[in-house]
Amino acid sequence: MMPSIEISQELFKRIQRHAIPLVDTAETAIARAFDALEKGPTTPSKPKIDDARVFDGEAPPDLTFATLLAANLDGKEIKNPYWNTLMDEAIRLGFKAYGSLKELRQHCPGNYADGQKDDGGYHYMPDLGISVQGRDANAVWRATSQLCKQLGISVAVEFRWAHKEHIKYPGETGQMAI
Template structure:
């Protein structure tokens, strides 16, 4: 028997952050979240970080990227930001022969073929596309989607800031696409 529920804008936005565009319904997202909550708790590693399912991330608001690698190449500490990981991943897609149109079609966030200025867009010359900056949650959603579509491995370690109201203050988390965390660590 179907039940109608009312969600606040904030809760609906959080559900959207876990949805696959044009695929998921609200119910399918809720089912996936409940299954993940019931079936898998974050794996805690001996060096103190929690490995999270990259497809079911916790709220990444107020996180700082500690380290990242794309296709095995470690980003410089000065380049470890959520949006920069997207840029490096898109450059790798171009390096592997994807056309600007194919790259643009793969990106689930705002992007255009060619150079676009303003509104937070960054032109990635090597790929011939411009992408709009994202918050941490949407940036990871885009990174994970692109990594899964292209098979390009991405590994990220991050820490929540010690602020009231964040998901896990001070906790270090990690995502890895394309292989197990033991191999990525």
């Protein structure tokens, strides 16, 4: 269960002033504020969607330290996108198309378990009756894009890297699609 917090209406309005419309949730706006705070006293600029770097989905950049901002799968927006929720939605489509966990495994390699398994990084998908092990952003993109290509559906993502010195695009926004 995710922890929940209550905030005042005034603070919520402040968060909204700094959020990217149709992209940010309160959590991603707060995370960006903490990224800026941890980076130091420089004045952060709000990333613009139009300024995003466009990458080839077939040859993605390293997504380590990249936070998913927006995702669209088969023409449908993923609400509150995270890398693993994107993969879960692709798995749902794959499970529906292939009809069984055995078939899904052949088209989307990964660690799955029949029934509920909550340890070792697994989370339960009650609507499918299976558990899926979480993956890092790079593994999610590989699995999701591979499955989407096989299903003949589109996937598009927008993401932002953290402000870290050792990554290639610190603080920048990127987009890619299949």
